Protein backbone atom coordinates (compact mmCIF):
# COMPACT_ATOMS: atom_id res chain seq x y z
CA UNK A 598 0.00 0.00 0.00
CA UNK A 599 1.36 3.35 -0.99
CA UNK A 600 -0.37 6.52 0.21
CA UNK A 601 0.62 9.61 -1.77
CA UNK A 602 -0.25 13.19 -0.89
CA UNK A 603 -2.46 13.88 -3.90
CA UNK A 604 -3.55 12.75 -7.36
CA UNK A 605 -0.46 14.23 -9.03
CA UNK A 606 1.85 12.21 -6.80
CA UNK A 607 -0.25 9.07 -7.41
CA UNK A 608 -0.09 9.65 -11.17
CA UNK A 609 3.68 10.17 -11.10
CA UNK A 610 4.22 6.92 -9.20
CA UNK A 611 1.91 4.85 -11.39
CA UNK A 612 3.41 6.35 -14.57
CA UNK A 613 6.85 5.26 -13.32
CA UNK A 614 5.54 1.72 -12.79
CA UNK A 615 4.04 1.62 -16.28
CA UNK A 616 7.24 2.98 -17.81
CA UNK A 617 9.28 0.28 -16.05
CA UNK A 618 6.87 -2.38 -17.32
CA UNK A 619 7.12 -1.06 -20.88
CA UNK A 620 10.91 -1.22 -20.66
CA UNK A 621 10.54 -4.89 -19.76
CA UNK A 622 8.26 -5.42 -22.80
CA UNK A 623 5.45 -6.40 -20.45
CA UNK A 624 1.93 -7.06 -21.65
CA UNK A 625 -0.10 -4.29 -20.02
CA UNK A 626 -3.70 -4.43 -18.88
CA UNK A 627 -5.06 -0.90 -19.15
CA UNK A 628 -8.06 0.84 -17.62
CA UNK A 629 -10.15 3.89 -18.43
CA UNK A 630 -11.97 6.38 -16.18
CA UNK A 631 -11.19 9.74 -14.62
CA UNK A 632 -8.64 8.21 -12.23
CA UNK A 633 -6.48 7.24 -15.20
CA UNK A 634 -6.46 10.61 -16.95
CA UNK A 635 -3.65 12.13 -14.81
CA UNK A 636 -1.86 8.76 -14.86
CA UNK A 637 -1.76 8.67 -18.66
CA UNK A 638 -0.83 12.37 -18.81
CA UNK A 639 2.13 11.65 -16.51
CA UNK A 640 3.10 8.61 -18.59
CA UNK A 641 2.99 10.68 -21.78
CA UNK A 642 5.20 13.30 -20.18
CA UNK A 643 7.76 10.66 -19.15
CA UNK A 644 7.77 8.95 -22.53
CA UNK A 645 7.98 12.17 -24.54
CA UNK A 646 11.08 13.12 -22.55
CA UNK A 647 12.92 10.01 -23.83
CA UNK A 648 15.47 10.18 -26.63
CA UNK A 649 13.62 9.43 -29.92
CA UNK A 650 15.33 6.08 -30.55
CA UNK A 651 14.56 4.84 -27.05
CA UNK A 652 10.94 5.93 -27.41
CA UNK A 653 10.61 4.24 -30.82
CA UNK A 654 11.98 0.98 -29.40
CA UNK A 655 9.58 1.09 -26.50
CA UNK A 656 6.54 1.90 -28.62
CA UNK A 657 7.48 -0.71 -31.20
CA UNK A 658 6.99 -3.49 -28.70
CA UNK A 659 3.93 -2.03 -26.94
CA UNK A 660 1.30 -4.66 -26.21
CA UNK A 661 -1.76 -3.84 -24.13
CA UNK A 662 -5.28 -5.02 -23.52
CA UNK A 663 -7.92 -2.69 -22.16
CA UNK A 664 -10.30 -4.00 -19.56
CA UNK A 665 -13.62 -3.14 -21.08
CA UNK A 666 -15.80 -1.39 -23.63
CA UNK A 667 -19.43 -0.29 -23.86
CA UNK A 668 -21.63 -2.42 -26.10
CA UNK A 669 -23.12 -0.45 -28.97
CA UNK A 670 -20.52 2.31 -29.17
CA UNK A 671 -18.32 2.31 -32.26
CA UNK A 672 -14.56 2.79 -31.85
CA UNK A 673 -14.82 6.40 -33.03
CA UNK A 674 -17.79 7.29 -30.81
CA UNK A 675 -16.45 10.07 -28.51
CA UNK A 676 -17.65 8.27 -25.36
CA UNK A 677 -16.27 4.84 -26.27
CA UNK A 678 -13.31 3.62 -24.25
CA UNK A 679 -11.51 3.13 -27.59
CA UNK A 680 -11.81 6.89 -28.17
CA UNK A 681 -10.69 7.57 -24.59
CA UNK A 682 -7.52 5.54 -25.19
CA UNK A 683 -6.98 7.19 -28.56
CA UNK A 684 -7.16 10.63 -26.94
CA UNK A 685 -5.11 9.77 -23.87
CA UNK A 686 -2.34 7.58 -25.28
CA UNK A 687 -2.56 6.05 -28.75
CA UNK A 688 -2.98 9.37 -30.61
CA UNK A 689 -0.33 11.44 -28.80
CA UNK A 690 2.16 8.54 -28.94
CA UNK A 691 1.25 7.60 -32.54
CA UNK A 692 1.05 3.99 -31.44
CA UNK A 693 0.97 1.53 -34.34
CA UNK A 694 -2.56 0.20 -34.95
CA UNK A 695 -3.43 -3.04 -33.21
CA UNK A 696 -0.90 -2.91 -30.38
CA UNK A 697 -3.41 -1.29 -28.03
CA UNK A 698 -6.26 -3.78 -27.95
CA UNK A 699 -9.78 -3.24 -26.69
CA UNK A 700 -13.00 -5.24 -27.03
CA UNK A 701 -15.11 -4.33 -30.07
CA UNK A 702 -18.28 -2.76 -28.66
CA UNK A 703 -19.97 -3.02 -32.04
CA UNK A 704 -19.30 -6.70 -32.68
CA UNK A 705 -22.43 -8.40 -34.10
CA UNK A 706 -22.22 -11.04 -31.36
CA UNK A 707 -20.88 -9.46 -28.12
CA UNK A 708 -20.64 -12.84 -26.35
CA UNK A 709 -18.48 -14.21 -29.17
CA UNK A 710 -16.40 -11.01 -29.04
CA UNK A 711 -15.84 -11.56 -25.31
CA UNK A 712 -14.62 -15.12 -25.99
CA UNK A 713 -12.35 -13.89 -28.81
CA UNK A 714 -10.90 -11.18 -26.55
CA UNK A 715 -10.23 -13.59 -23.69
CA UNK A 716 -8.47 -15.95 -26.12
CA UNK A 717 -6.38 -13.03 -27.45
CA UNK A 718 -5.17 -12.24 -23.92
CA UNK A 719 -4.19 -15.88 -23.41
CA UNK A 720 -2.49 -16.02 -26.83
CA UNK A 721 -0.37 -12.99 -25.82
CA UNK A 722 0.86 -14.97 -22.80
CA UNK A 723 -1.49 -13.30 -20.31
CA UNK A 724 -1.21 -9.89 -18.69
CA UNK A 725 2.00 -8.99 -16.87
CA UNK A 726 0.81 -5.80 -15.19
CA UNK A 727 -2.90 -5.09 -14.77
CA UNK A 728 -3.79 -1.47 -14.03
CA UNK A 729 -7.14 -1.08 -12.24
CA UNK A 730 -9.38 1.71 -11.05
CA UNK A 731 -12.20 1.16 -8.58
CA UNK A 732 -15.88 1.68 -9.31
CA UNK A 733 -17.89 3.43 -6.61
CA UNK A 734 -19.92 0.22 -6.18
CA UNK A 735 -16.73 -1.85 -5.86
CA UNK A 736 -16.50 -3.01 -9.47
CA UNK A 737 -13.22 -3.56 -11.27
CA UNK A 738 -13.34 -3.35 -15.04
CA UNK A 739 -17.10 -3.70 -15.40
CA UNK A 740 -17.41 -6.69 -13.06
CA UNK A 741 -20.56 -5.57 -11.36
CA UNK A 742 -21.63 -6.89 -7.95
CA UNK A 743 -22.50 -9.60 -7.15
CA UNK A 744 -19.51 -11.20 -8.83
CA UNK A 745 -17.50 -14.29 -7.97
CA UNK A 746 -13.71 -14.52 -8.24
CA UNK A 747 -13.94 -16.82 -11.26
CA UNK A 748 -15.90 -14.87 -13.86
CA UNK A 749 -14.53 -14.87 -17.40
CA UNK A 750 -14.54 -12.16 -20.03
CA UNK A 751 -18.19 -11.62 -20.90
CA UNK A 752 -20.95 -9.27 -21.93
CA UNK A 753 -23.08 -8.07 -19.01
CA UNK A 754 -25.65 -5.48 -17.96
CA UNK A 755 -24.43 -2.36 -16.15
CA UNK A 756 -26.01 -1.48 -12.80
CA UNK A 757 -27.93 1.78 -12.28
CA UNK A 758 -25.14 2.85 -9.86
CA UNK A 759 -22.48 2.44 -12.54
CA UNK A 760 -24.51 4.22 -15.21
CA UNK A 761 -24.98 7.04 -12.70
CA UNK A 762 -21.24 7.07 -11.91
CA UNK A 763 -20.29 7.29 -15.58
CA UNK A 764 -23.03 9.73 -16.61
CA UNK A 765 -20.66 12.71 -16.47
CA UNK A 766 -19.11 11.56 -19.75
CA UNK A 767 -22.61 11.46 -21.30
CA UNK A 768 -23.64 15.05 -20.52
CA UNK A 769 -24.76 13.98 -17.06
CA UNK A 770 -27.53 11.71 -18.36
CA UNK A 771 -27.40 8.16 -16.87
CA UNK A 772 -29.97 7.01 -19.45
CA UNK A 773 -27.47 7.87 -22.20
CA UNK A 774 -24.87 5.49 -20.72
CA UNK A 775 -25.01 2.18 -22.60
CA UNK A 776 -26.85 -0.60 -20.79
CA UNK A 777 -24.26 -3.29 -21.49
CA UNK A 778 -20.52 -3.72 -21.69
CA UNK A 779 -17.86 -6.32 -22.45
CA UNK A 780 -15.34 -6.73 -19.64
CA UNK A 781 -12.41 -8.91 -18.77
CA UNK A 782 -13.57 -11.04 -15.85
CA UNK A 783 -12.25 -11.42 -12.34
CA UNK A 784 -10.53 -14.63 -13.47
CA UNK A 785 -8.46 -12.86 -16.16
CA UNK A 786 -7.73 -9.97 -13.78
CA UNK A 787 -6.59 -12.30 -10.99
CA UNK A 788 -4.48 -14.26 -13.49
CA UNK A 789 -2.36 -11.16 -14.23
CA UNK A 790 1.16 -11.52 -12.84
CA UNK A 791 0.97 -8.17 -11.06
CA UNK A 792 -1.98 -5.92 -10.26
CA UNK A 793 -1.80 -2.18 -9.66
CA UNK A 794 -4.97 -0.78 -8.07
CA UNK A 795 -5.18 3.01 -8.23
CA UNK A 796 -7.77 4.89 -6.18
CA UNK A 797 -8.10 8.62 -5.58
CA UNK A 798 -10.60 10.96 -3.94
CA UNK A 799 -12.79 11.05 -0.85
CA UNK A 800 -15.76 9.54 -2.69
CA UNK A 801 -13.91 6.19 -2.93
CA UNK A 802 -12.72 6.06 0.71
CA UNK A 803 -15.48 3.81 2.08
CA UNK A 804 -15.59 1.38 -0.84
CA UNK A 805 -11.77 1.14 -0.76
CA UNK A 806 -11.93 0.21 2.94
CA UNK A 807 -14.52 -2.48 2.19
CA UNK A 808 -12.45 -3.78 -0.74
CA UNK A 809 -9.22 -4.07 1.25
CA UNK A 810 -10.16 -4.46 4.90
CA UNK A 811 -13.31 -6.59 4.96
CA UNK A 812 -13.43 -10.29 4.05
CA UNK A 813 -13.65 -10.82 0.25
CA UNK A 814 -17.23 -11.14 -0.97
CA UNK A 815 -19.25 -11.04 -4.22
CA UNK A 816 -20.88 -7.74 -3.22
CA UNK A 817 -17.51 -5.97 -3.56
CA UNK A 818 -15.82 -7.49 -6.63
CA UNK A 819 -12.57 -5.58 -5.97
CA UNK A 820 -12.26 -7.42 -2.64
CA UNK A 821 -11.13 -10.56 -4.52
CA UNK A 822 -7.90 -8.68 -5.22
CA UNK A 823 -6.90 -9.38 -1.60
CA UNK A 824 -6.13 -12.91 -2.83
CA UNK A 825 -3.65 -11.72 -5.43
CA UNK A 826 -0.04 -12.38 -4.35
CA UNK A 827 1.37 -9.38 -6.23
CA UNK A 828 -1.13 -6.60 -5.56
CA UNK A 829 0.14 -3.05 -5.25
CA UNK A 830 -2.36 -0.41 -4.11
CA UNK A 831 -1.60 3.24 -4.79
CA UNK A 832 -3.95 5.82 -3.30
CA UNK A 833 -4.03 9.47 -2.33
CA UNK A 834 -4.65 10.62 1.24
CA UNK A 835 -8.30 11.38 0.49
CA UNK A 836 -9.04 7.81 -0.66
CA UNK A 837 -7.05 6.38 2.26
CA UNK A 838 -9.05 8.34 4.85
CA UNK A 839 -11.24 5.41 6.00
CA UNK A 840 -8.49 2.76 6.07
CA UNK A 841 -7.36 1.42 9.42
CA UNK A 842 -3.60 1.12 9.78
CA UNK A 843 -2.18 -0.98 12.56
Ligand code: GLP
Pocket residue numbers: 628629630631632633664665729730731732733737738739759763
Ligand atom coordinates in the same frame (compact mmCIF):
# COMPACT_ATOMS: atom_id res chain seq x y z
C1 GLP B 1 -15.42 2.61 -14.91
C2 GLP B 1 -14.53 1.56 -15.60
C3 GLP B 1 -13.53 1.05 -14.63
C4 GLP B 1 -12.99 2.24 -13.86
C5 GLP B 1 -14.04 2.68 -12.89
C6 GLP B 1 -13.68 3.94 -12.11
O1 GLP B 1 -16.75 2.37 -15.11
N1 GLP B 1 -15.21 0.47 -16.20
O2 GLP B 1 -12.50 0.37 -15.32
O3 GLP B 1 -11.85 1.89 -13.15
O4 GLP B 1 -15.29 2.74 -13.50
O5 GLP B 1 -13.87 5.10 -12.86
P1 GLP B 1 -13.36 6.50 -12.40
O6 GLP B 1 -11.88 6.44 -12.43
O7 GLP B 1 -13.90 7.46 -13.44
O8 GLP B 1 -13.89 6.76 -11.05
